[in-house]
Amino acid sequence: MINPTQINDSVMQRFSRLMANHRLAHAYLLVGPKDSGKTQTALSLAQMVNCESESPKPCGECTACRKIISGNHPDVHVIGNDETESIKIEDIRFLLSRAHLMAYEAKTKVFIIRDIELMTLEAANALLKTLEEPEANTLMILTTSVPEIVLDTIKSRCHTVKFFSSSVNRITQLLIDEGVKDQDAHFLAFYSEGCMGKTRKLIKQEIISRRHKVLDEMLLNRNNDSFLKDLSADPQEAVQALRLLLSFFRDVLLLKCGVSITELAHQDCLKEMEKFAARGFEDLSLIIRQIVQAKELVDENLNVRMSLSLLREHIWGN
Numbered sequence: 001m002i003n004p005t006q007i008n009d010s011v012m013q014r015f016s017r018l019m020a021n022h023r024l025a026h027a028y029l030l031v032g033p034k035d036s037g038k039t040q041t042a043l044s045l046a047q048m049v050n051c052e053s054e055s056p057k058p059c060g061e062c063t064a065c066r067k068i069i070s071g072n073h074p075d076v077h078v079i080g081n082d083e084t085e086s087i088k089i090e091d092i093r094f095l096l097s098r099a100h101l102m103a104y105e106a107k108t109k110v111f112i113i114r115d116i117e118l119m120t121l122e123a124a125n126a127l128l129k130t131l132e133e134p135e136a137n138t139l140m141i142l143t144t145s146v147p148e149i150v151l152d153t154i155k156s157r158c159h160t161v162k163f164f165s166s167s168v169n170r171i172t173q174l175l176i177d178e179g180v181k182d183q184d185a186h187f188l189a190f191y192s193e194g195c196m197g198k199t200r201k202l203i204k205q206e207i208i209s210r211r212h213k214v215l216d217e218m219l220l221n222r223n224n225d226s227f228l229k230d231l232s233a234d235p236q237e238a239v240q241a242l243r244l245l246l247s248f249f250r251d252v253l254l255l256k257c258g259v260s261i262t263e264l265a266h267q268d269c270l271k272e273m274e275k276f277a278a279r280g281f282e283d284l285s286l287i288i289r290q291i292v293q294a295k296e297l298v299d300e301n302l303n304v305r306m307s308l309s310l311l312r313e314h315i316w317g318n
């Protein structure tokens with residue numbers, strides 16, 4: 001399904017100009033943070049090259065557009081997912097077999113390969129051949145959030161398109177229009193670094209109520225033994241809590257350095273932040289180091305209970 005709020009408009013305008021000038025390449029590598037709308041934009045591009053209406057393309061209404069939206073177009077394929085599973089040689093073999101065939105009904109066959117950093121070496125080598133000798137009327141769109149680990153040989157055969165997060169202000173406004181409280185909308189937009197996809201994920205994970213709980217327990221309640229015990233028993237909860245704390249203390253440091261409150265994710269906690277900002281840099285970096293260390297322990301599946309207690313002591317100034 002295509003979610004229009006996640007399509008990157010400026011990238012689409014660029015593709016639209018290229019298509020109007022008959023200058024679309026046969027392979028693109030979309031590079032951008034996770035959940036920044038790369039797949040949605042790739043699907044929108046698949047629609048644009050196959051749209052049956054005169055203009056504007058994609059119309060979203062014609063048969064081709066609708067089939068692509070519903071994932072039922074026989075010539076538009078999405079390979080790979082956002083799980084950690086790698087893209088295997090069989091996936092690429094399937095792609096190659098399709099790429100060689102005549103299109104069923106599309107003007108341009110489109111292959112979208114998501115998160116290509118997860119591709120096995122064997123699969124990458126098979127894909128390279130297709131990129132070197134492109135089939136006519138075939139468009140390959142690869143996506144990645146970690147271009148550093150994508151093979152240079154693949155990168156050099158694709159045109160790279162960089163995605164930047166949609167603006168934090170735009171997301172804040174969008175969420176407010178949807179009925180989210182002002183301060184929560186502001187936090188969500190900042191905490192997701194301006195990625196709408198990430199914002200939606202965070203809302204699903206009930207990040208707002210978790211944030212209140214974590215900040216209340218860690219900053220206002222010194223007798224939080226049972227909270228720490230629950231956290232140590234649940235690695236996922238622990239990681240999320242530690243991330244929230246890290247972003248809070250990052251804000252404290254920025255505030256201390258004179259950054260405007262409107263630029264901070266936790267702007268609704270000004271009183272608490274000012275209290276901590278009054279402490280020394282060394283003291284604050286110690287807290288931040290403690291949070292990072294605790295997160296490393298959770299990542300390594302080690303017991304985090306002692307580290308969380310230590311962190312509490314640092315936060316309370318002991």
Ligand SMILES: [Zn+2]
Pocket residue numbers: 050051052053058059060061062063064065
């Ligand atoms: Zn259309």
